[in-house]
Amino acid sequence: MRADARRNRQRILDTAYDVLAAEGVGVPIDEIARRAGVGAGTVYRHFPTKESLIEAVVLDRIHAMTDKARSGIDFTAFFAFMVEAGLANRAIADALASGGYQIPADAEAALNTAFAELLQKAQTAETIRSDITPDDLKALIVGCVATARHRGDTDLVQIVVDGLRP
Amino acid sequence: MRADARRNRQRILDTAYDVLAAEGVGVPIDEIARRAGVGAGTVYRHFPTKESLIEAVVLDRIHAMTDKARSGIDFTAFFAFMVEAGLANRAIADALASGGYQIPADAEAALNTAFAELLQKAQTAETIRSDITPDDLKALIVGCVATARHRGDTDLVQIVVDGLRP
DNA sequence: CGACAAACGGGGCGGGCGTTCCGTATATTC
DNA sequence: GAATATACGGAACGCCCGCCCCGTTTGTCG
Numbered sequence: 529m530r531a532d533a534r535r536n537r538q539r540i541l542d543t544a545y546d547v548l549a550a551e552g553v554g555v556p557i558d559e560i561a562r563r564a565g566v567g568a569g570t571v572y573r574h575f576p577t578k579e580s581l582i583e584a585v586v587l588d589r590i591h592a593m594t595d596k597a598r599s600g601i602d603f604t605a606f607f608a609f610m611v612e613a614g615l616a617n618r619a620i621a622d623a624l625a626s627g628g629y630q631i632p633a634d635a636e637a638a639l640n641t642a643f644a645e646l647l648q649k650a651q652t653a654e655t656i657r658s659d660i661t662p663d664d665l666k667a668l669i670v671g672c673v674a675t676a677r678h679r680g681d682t683d684l685v686q687i688v689v690d691g692l693r694p
Numbered sequence: 695m696r697a698d699a700r701r702n703r704q705r706i707l708d709t710a711y712d713v714l715a716a717e718g719v720g721v722p723i724d725e726i727a728r729r730a731g732v733g734a735g736t737v738y739r740h741f742p743t744k745e746s747l748i749e750a751v752v753l754d755r756i757h758a759m760t761d762k763a764r765s766g767i768d769f770t771a772f773f774a775f776m777v778e779a780g781l782a783n784r785a786i787a788d789a790l791a792s793g794g795y796q797i798p799a800d801a802e803a804a805l806n807t808a809f810a811e812l813l814q815k816a817q818t819a820e821t822i823r824s825d826i827t828p829d830d831l832k833a834l835i836v837g838c839v840a841t842a843r844h845r846g847d848t849d850l851v852q853i854v855v856d857g858l859r860p
Numbered sequence: 861c862g863a864c865a866a867a868c869g870g871g872g873c874g875g876g877c878g879t880t881c882c883g884t885a886t887a888t889t890c
Numbered sequence: 891g892a893a894t895a896t897a898c899g900g901a902a903c904g905c906c907c908g909c910c911c912c913g914t915t916t917g918t919c920g
Contacts, residue, residue, distance in 0.1 A: 557879085558900095671850075688854055696865095696867065723909085732869075735867095
């Protein structure tokens with residue numbers, strides 16, 4: 529692979545990350561190309577469809593979330609972290625909420641596992657109600673992101689966390 | 695106004711209600727026109743823009759919500775009713791969540807007042823934490839709709855309601 | 861029934877956006 | 891430095907959708 533090609537690929541990824549986080553998945557490819565200082569054709573050479581570009585960007589965030597869940601973080605803090613991530617990154621929120629973009633199965637499975645372990649630990653420690661499932665939590669996070677976006681802050685997340693106590 | 699014009703106007707409104715509820719605001723006007731059995735031109739004669747048609751449909755729902763709030767309903771039931779309404783009607787959910795479509799000021803004010811009174815009563819009766827504002831509640835409803843849509847049911851709403859107790 | 865205004869329908873226009881194409885430029889190799 | 895493969899940019903294409911236009915139809919009224 530030529531050096532300029534590799535450089536451009538990285539520039540596109542970095543720019544796409546910023547623009548998608550700020551604007552969400554509705555942003556035109558031309559806009560990402562313009563801000564990255566390349567032509568639209570160059571974007572399409574590296575990522576065959578718009579969807580594949582978004583997938584590449586989202587995948588990186590999924591990995592970050594998985595790492596966070598495995599880092600020994602406390603459950604409540606992780607919940608807050610996820611909501612912050614959704615609030616800061618419209619593309620992530622869209623991808624999680626609508627399910628329109630499918631994440632590679634192994635990456636999603638890894639996140640799910642790390643996620644379930646964290647929940648299990650919190651339930652064993654009786655911090656969280658035992659009748660909550662990982663799927664429940666994902667749905668609640670999606671809801672908290674919507675709430676936080678509507679309000680502009682994450683203050684109300686505490687209410688949901690309170691409701692999760694045994 | 696000619697009889698056929700009035701009939702068509704009503705058909706368009708009824709159809710738009712169904713289609714918007716099912717598909718959300720992204721649905722093309724042509725689709726609404728087709729299902730109503732009229733041409734697109736006819737839709738635009740009655741409603742000068744797409745936005746004005748959506749507004750007309752949403753306004754009707756706002757009135758229904760206001761009536762419900764004034765009906766002496768119990769707070770928790772009203773909360774559930776609002777979430778159900780958002781779940782059943784994507785256009786309502788979009789309109790509430792994004793704020794992209796502005797509702798006539800008097801209709802919105804009436805809903806807000808009825809809403810605040812209901813909350814006030816619940817707080818006086820010590821059913822709901824006293825530090826919650828009407829705006830907080832609206833944001834939480836938006837979040838519950840997102841959660842419910844993601845899950846397909848409203849089971850998790852109880853968690854938020856639990857978190858609202860004093 | 862006839863005349864006229866009102867309403868209808870759907871083809872068409874314009875703008876936006878995803879995607880492709882190709883003439884040009886540049887990195888690499890010898 | 892020449893030859894070649896690789897990559898670049900942005901014009902162009904096709905599709906979708908909101909909105910408009912106008913020839914045709916239909917309701918209304920004397």
